Amino acid sequence: MDAVSNAVHYVFLATAACFVLGLHQMNHPRTARRGNTVSASAMAVAIAATLWLVIHQNTITTTGWLVLASGGLVGAALGLYAAREVKMTAMPQLVSLFNAVGGGAAALIAVDDLLQADNPAGLGARVSLPGALDIVIGAVTFSGSLIAAGKLQGVVSGAPVVFPGARVLNVLLPAAFVGGTVWLVLSPDSRTALYALVAVALLFGVTMVLPIGGADMPVVIALLNAFTGSAVAMAGFVLNETALIIAGMLVSSSGGILTKLMADAMNRSIANIVVGGFGTGDGAPAVTAGGAAQVRSVSADDVAIQLAYAGKVIFVPGYGLAAAQAQHELGDLAQLLADHGVDVSYAVHPVAGRMPGHMNVLLAEANVPYTQLKEMDDVNPEFPQADVALVIGANDVTNPIARRPGNAISGMPILDVDKAKSVVVIKRSMGHGYAGIDNELYTDPKTGMFFTDAKKGLAELKAAVGEFVT
Amino acid sequence: MNDLDLLTAITVFVLSVLVGVEVISKVPATLHTPLMSGSNAVHGIVVIGAMLIAAESHTWLGYALAFVAMVFGAMNVVGGYVVTDRMLEMFKAKPAAEKTPRNEKTEV
Numbered sequence: 394m395d396a397v398s399n400a401v402h403y404v405f406l407a408t409a410a411c412f413v414l415g416l417h418q419m420n421h422p423r424t425a426r427r428g429n430t431v432s433a434s435a436m437a438v439a440i441a442a443t444l445w446l447v448i449h450q451n452t453i454t455t456t457g458w459l460v461l462a463s464g465g466l467v468g469a470a471l472g473l474y475a476a477r478e479v480k481m482t483a484m485p486q487l488v489s490l491f492n493a494v495g496g497g498a499a500a501l502i503a504v505d506d507l508l509q510a511d512n513p514a515g516l517g518a519r520v521s522l523p524g525a526l527d528i529v530i531g532a533v534t535f536s537g538s539l540i541a542a543g544k545l546q547g548v549v550s551g552a553p554v555v556f557p558g559a560r561v562l563n564v565l566l567p568a569a570f571v572g573g574t575v576w577l578v579l580s581p582d583s584r585t586a587l588y589a590l591v592a593v594a595l596l597f598g599v600t601m602v603l604p605i606g607g608a609d610m611p612v613v614i615a616l617l618n619a620f621t622g623s624a625v626a627m628a629g630f631v632l633n634e635t636a637l638i639i640a641g642m643l644v645s646s647s648g649g650i651l652t653k654l655m656a657d658a659m660n661r662s663i664a665n666i667v668v669g670g671f672g673t674g675d676g677a678p679a680v681t682a683g684g685a686a687q688v689r690s691v692s693a694d695d696v697a698i699q700l701a702y703a704g705k706v707i708f709v710p711g712y713g714l715a716a717a718q719a720q721h722e723l724g725d726l727a728q729l730l731a732d733h734g735v736d737v738s739y740a741v742h743p744v745a746g747r748m749p750g751h752m753n754v755l756l757a758e759a760n761v762p763y764t765q766l767k768e769m770d771d772v773n774p775e776f777p778q779a780d781v782a783l784v785i786g787a788n789d790v791t792n793p794i795a796r797r798p799g800n801a802i803s804g805m806p807i808l809d810v811d812k813a814k815s816v817v818v819i820k821r822s823m824g825h826g827y828a829g830i831d832n833e834l835y836t837d838p839k840t841g842m843f844f845t846d847a848k849k850g851l852a853e854l855k856a857a858v859g860e861f862v863t
Numbered sequence: 864m865n866d867l868d869l870l871t872a873i874t875v876f877v878l879s880v881l882v883g884v885e886v887i888s889k890v891p892a893t894l895h896t897p898l899m900s901g902s903n904a905v906h907g908i909v910v911i912g913a914m915l916i917a918a919e920s921h922t923w924l925g926y927a928l929a930f931v932a933m934v935f936g937a938m939n940v941v942g943g944y945v946v947t948d949r950m951l952e953m954f955k956a957k958p959a960a961e962k963t964p965r966n967e968k969t970e971v
Contacts, residue, residue: 408908412905413882413886415901415905416883416886416887416890416898416901416902416905417886417889419890419894419897419898419901420889420890420891420894421891422891422893422894422951422954422956423956425894425897425951425954426948426951426952426954428901429897429901429904429944429947429948429951430948432901432904432905432944433904433944433948436904436905436907436908436940436944439908439911440910440911440914440940443911443914443915444914446915447914447915447917447918450918452918452919453917453918453919454920454921456920456926457917457918457919457920457921457926457929460917460920460926460929460930460933461914461917461918461929461933463930463933464913464917464929464930464931464932464933464934464937465910465914465933465934465937466937467933467934467937468910468933468934468935468936468937468938468939468941469937469938469940469941471934471938471942472937472938472939472940472941472942472943472945473941473942473945475938475942475946476941476942476943476944476945476946476949477945477949479946481950484896484900484946484950487900487942487946488896488899488900488903491900491903491904491907491938491939491942491943492903494934494935494936494938494939495903495906495907495909495935495936495939497931497932497935498909498910498912498913498931498932498935498936498939499909499912501913501916501928501931501932501935502909502912502913502916502932504928505916505920505925505928505929505932506916508924508925508928509916509919509920509922509925519869614899615899618899618902618903621903621906622902622906625906625908625909625912626876626879628909628912629872629912630872630876632912632915632916633872634911634912634915635871635872635875636908636911637908637909637911637912638872638875638876638879639875639879640905640906640908641879641906641908641909642876642879642880642883643879643882643883643886643887643902643905644883644902644903644905644906645880645883646879646880646883646884646887647883647887647898647899647902648899648902649884650884650887650888651895651898651899654892654895728958731958741892741893743892743895746896748895748896748899749892749895749896749898749899750892750893750894750895750896750897750898750899751896753892753893753894753895753896753954754896754897754950754953757950757953757954757955758953760955760958761958762955762956762957762958763893763954763955763956764956764957766893768891768892768893769892
């Protein structure tokens with residue numbers, strides 16, 4: 394290793410350290426933005442160092458420079474445009490898209506390495522095994538993430554798409570790529586093995602994500618995030634670059650932890666979600682217990698009085714809030730109450746939204762200070778002190794039935810909304826959540842149902858509260 | 864360029880997982896979305912791999928693969944960091960004092 398190459402690798406080591414520091418600073422909203430800047434600066438330095446290495450090695454052709462520069466510029470422009478223009482509600486799609494391109498790039502690196510090797514037949518398992526794994530994981534992530542993004546965007550049906558033989562296919566395909574991987578490792582010069590492996594992996598990505606329902610998307614995105622990280626780490630093995638191994642595995646552990654947290658929050662195993670099943674929104678409707686139970690319907694003025702004279706109010710937002718684009722109305726109402734001296738906070742369930750932590754971003758965008766955003770474990774002990782819990786667009790995660798065994802959501806961690814002194818639910822109708830079961834919270838005598846559209850209802854509440862407090 | 868022996872590479876691999884788990888498990892749920900898009904940007908380091916293969920390419924197939932990998936990698940890095948910064952900027956301890964953010968909403 395010559396001096397320049399050596400120096401560049403020290404830079405890579407520093408970069409990897411900065412990635413860790415940057416992620417570490419994500420442990421508090423106060424420092425998180427700085428952490429991201431540290432990480433981004435380190436990345437810029439690593440890219441500059443790589444350019445230096447490329448110039449120094451001087452094996453690059455003029456066309457190579459053209460490819461490098463034009464590809465980089467086109468990609469950067471696309472990324473910048475997408476990042477600037479994306480709506481916060483569409484963030485899961487964008488993250489999926491970035492998973493797809495990251496996995497895709499990693500797979501292409503391995504494909505290129507195997508195709509371009511001077512003596513492919515002589516490649517040992519040291520290169521061909523991580524190469525094959527990189528191709529499999531990268532290609533599955535690429536096609537799977539594109540399908541996930543399509544589902545989130547509504548281009549691909551959000552409902553689970555199940556076709557005859559899909560499950561058989563999902564068993565056969567992994568068997569096929571285990572076989573393909575072994576074949577490619579044994580004969581790294583075989584073009585047929587390479588192309589077959591790419592094709593099988595791409596197909597598996599599609600058939601893996603298609604049968605997964607919209608409600609399970611937070612888990613799927615996190616899982617694909619973990620895959621992308623592993624693919625990048627494999628690319629690091631292929632290219633002998635520790636920077637890629639470190640960065641890839643940091644991402645992979647992040648994706649893995651989030652996958653587990655999301656699956657736990659939905660009380661489901663990861664295998665269960667990937668194989669498909671409930672959580673799909675169209676499962677058999679559960680038997681309605683005891684016919685139409687009594688619900689108490691309330692008006693905007695009733696709720697406004699309750700809120701205006703409350704000492705402590707906890708808002709419980711669900712994805713329905715974002716679907717109705719009513720975050721800003723909620724933020725305004727909360728601000729009005731806070732200015733009036735009411736203690737307001739938001740109880741955010743881990744799976745509220747379409748990706749891990751999504752609801753927090755949507756509320757932050759609506760000017761909600763992060764000090765008011767409470768995690769489930771922190772806020773649950775506070776419900777008994779709350780005078781009013783206002784539920785907007787959340788359903789299954791507030792259903793007390795989850796504490797009892799023997800139903801679709803038994804054991805799922807829930808927000809203890811029913812422990813508040815009084816409860817108001819803003820909802821358009823008595824419709825069911827993803828689990829397709831009745832919510833006992835709605836028939837609780839202390840619960841008032843405010844039947845309206847979230848955006849309109851919150852605007853009415855704000856106007857009505859305004860009458861009382863000013 | 865087999866400078867790195869397999870054992871060293873695997874050591875790095877295992878330690879990275881442990882560091883990752885340790886650091887990431889301290890991130891509060893409030894920040895999980897920015898964490899995800901931020902770590903997304905980190906795996907954009909794959910762009911370095913794309914640059915290295917572009918430097919070694921001398922066939923049309925090689926150029927084509929390197930070009931697509933460059934586009935993907937650069938998009939991943941730039942988009943990932945920019946969108947994470949945009950999100951984190953919104954997390955404030957106190958509500959914005961002046962009401963200007965209301966007007967910005969149209970362009971978001």
